[in-house]
Amino acid sequence: xxxxxxxxxxxxxxxxxxxxxxxxxxxxTNNPSITQDAAESIAGNLAYSTGGMIDQLVDLSSFATSDGxxxxxxxxxxxxxxxxxxxxxxxxxWSIHIERERGTAGLIPYAFVSRDYTLKFLNxxxxxxxxxxxxxxxARTIQFNIVQGQGRHVTRRLSxxxxxxxxxxxxxxxxxxxxxxxxxYYRAAVDTIRTFFRVRTSDHYLEFNLTDLIMPRGxxxxxxxxxxxxxxxxxxxxxxFTSGTSYSEHTIDRYFDIQIGGGQADIDIGNATFRANILxxxxxx
Numbered sequence: 336x337x338x339x340x341x342x343x344x345x346x347x348x349x350x351x352x353x354x355x356x357x358x359x360x361x362x363x364t365n366n367p368s369i370t371q372d373a374a375e376s377i378a379g380n381l382a383y384s385t386g387g388m389i390d391q392l393v394d395l396s397s398f399a400t401s402d403g404x405x406x407x408x409x410x411x412x413x414x415x416x417x418x419x420x421x422x423x424x425x426x427x428x429w430s431i432h433i434e435r436e437r438g439t440a441g442l443i444p445y446a447f448v449s450r451d452y453t454l455k456f457l458n459x460x461x462x463x464x465x466x467x468x469x470x471x472x473x474a475r476t477i478q479f480n481i482v483q484g485q486g487r488h489v490t491r492r493l494s495x496x497x498x499x500x501x502x503x504x505x506x507x508x509x510x511x512x513x514x515x516x517x518x519x520y521y522r523a524a525v526d527t528i529r530t531f532f533r534v535r536t537s538d539h540y541l542e543f544n545l546t547d548l549i550m551p552r553g554x555x556x557x558x559x560x561x562x563x564x565x566x567x568x569x570x571x572x573x574x575x576f577t578s579g580t581s582y583s584e585h586t587i588d589r590y591f592d593i594q595i596g597g598g599q600a601d602i603d604i605g606n607a608t609f610r611a612n613i614l615x616x617x618x619x620x
Contacts, residue, residue, distance in 0.1 A: 368535075373570050373589055374602050374609035375618055376526050376537050379495055381566075381593070381600060382616030383559050384437055385488040386448035388520050388543055389613055391502065392562065394433065395479050395516070397554035398454060399509045401468050404429070407554065427463035428455040428478075444615065446488035450500070453480045456509075467509070477506040481520070490617055492528055499523040504545065509552075516548045532578055539572035548595070559614050560598035567592050570604070 383389040397403040407418055415436035422429050431452040438445035456464050456474035467474050481502035488495050504518035523540035548564035567590070574585045591604040599619070600611045610619040 369574060369585055369587060370589075370605035370607050371609065371618070372526075372528055372535055372537055372574060373539075373572060373587060373591075374604055374607075374611070375493055375528065376495075376524075376539055376572065377541060377568075377570060377591060377593075377602055377604070378600065378609070378611035378613075378618055379488065379490065379493055379526065379616040380522050380524065380541055381543070381611070382613050383556055384444060384446060384614055385490065385495070385616040386435075386437075386446045386486045386497075387616060388502075388522070389559060389562065390448060391450065391452075391481060391520075392516065392548075392550065393554060393556070393558060394450075394452070395477065395504065395506060396514060396550055396552055396558060398479075399467060399474070399477060399506060399514055399552045400554070403467060403554065404431070422465060426455075427465070428453050444488070444490050447486050449485040451482040451484065453482060454478070473510045475507070475509055477509050479504045479506060479518075488616070490615065492530075492617070493526055495524050495526045497522070497524045499540075512552060513549055514552055516545055516550070518545050519543070520545065534577045536575045536577075537572045538574075539570065541568055541570045543568045543593075556614060562613070563596040565592065565594055 379385050379387060381387045381389060383393060397407055404420055417432070417434035419432045420429055431454060433452070434449045436447050455478040456467055457476040457478065458464050458472040459475045464472055464474065481500055484497065484500040486497040500522045502518060502520040504516055507515045520543040521540070526537040526539065528535040528537070544567045546565060548562065548566065550562040551558050570589045570591060572587050574587065576583045589604050591602060594601045595613060598613055600613050602609045602611060611617065612619055
């Protein structure tokens with residue numbers, strides 16, 4: 336004779352099983368989808384068109400030219416662009432404000448970028464000078480800081496609201512065709528990634544550490560493909576998953592390594608490697 340299992344016992348067993356399942360999911364921060372979300376956030380924070388770190392690298396590269404500050408606006412004639420600058424004779428540095436828009440609000444892709452920079456030119460003896468070329472001296476070093484920034488961007492899969500950004504960079508070989516950049520970059524933002532099944536929200540911050548990153552002097556997206564070098568860093572995120580009425584949370588910390596070259600970035604994170612387009616900020620699948 337078959338024994339019937341009491342309904343309350345079945346419910347209790349199912350409840351324990353579901354609790355165990357969700358607990359396992361909560362603890363499993365090595366889930367491939369979570370790692371991919373982290374890589375996607377890193378790619379968006381890095382890229383040129385999204386207003387990521389490379390966007391500011393291209394600005395810095397443009398400043399290492401004789402007309403970089405005076406003619407930067409003319410180099411982006413089709414875009415909304417605001418550029419103001421003032422020179423402080425006491426600190427011997429420039430304060431620069433930039434606003435730019437790429438694309439049309441409400442369409443994809445789109446980015447709005449606002450940044451405040453400080454910039455100081457140093458000659459061959461390490462003395463400050465007002466311009467990239469001052470008299471007979473061409474700057475050899477540029478000290479560059481991102482003081483603060485605002486912005487948002489949207490790609491096919493991801494939308495981001497920027498909360499905070501700052502950086503401290505030193506550009507050397509400023510008088511050569513190929514320049515070298517070292518320093519740190521910090522960014523905090525909230526990403527929303529939508530798929531057919533669920534919405535994933537990543538409230539995160541990350542740090543990029545640049546070591547001898549090289550690129551040509553100049554301006555515009557054309558030089559993005561010529562940037563090369565290694566970036567290391569750290570990514571922290573509180574990620575929430577929403578699907579219908581279900582909801583879960585994950586907190587992750589990852590150290591990552593990025594190799595840049597040929598317009599692409601290989602992002603090593605969480606025992607996986609993802610390739611991203613550093614112009615668009617999207618992963619290459």
